[in-house]
Amino acid sequence: MRMNANGQVTIPPELRARFNLREGDELDVIDVGGALRIVARGGADSPGERLVRHMRRHRFDNPDVGGLTTDEIMDLLRD
Template sequence: MRLNSRGQVTIPPALRDRFGFAEGDEVEVIADGDSLRIIHADSVLSRGERIVRRMRGQATTSHIEDIRKLLHDERAD
């Protein structure tokens, strides 16, 4: 990985997926001894809460029907 002239690096997709980072997320860079850590700025939220926040307002009518079916099936168990 190479630091560019603006001090930026690209986090590889596998690591972004593994740690739940997505385009538009707010992050903090924290000094941790001789290392730097990149964390979610709103780290009090769980990964699921961050995903829901990112997806809010993007569902289509067909998605909503699928979600209703899934929720109905889960309650039946």
């Protein structure tokens, strides 16, 4: 594994799958006795929580829903 100029590293796909890590998950890097340890914050989200986080992150990319309130979006979905 190599760190880039921004201090970023890529976690290999097999480890992401094994530890159920997904895009957007929050991780901490901590010092444990002189060794770095990567720790997921607050436990794994449910599939529904991941979906909501994804929708919130991308809602302004869609011109049909950008800037609408939750109630306005729900009204559109109900029609």
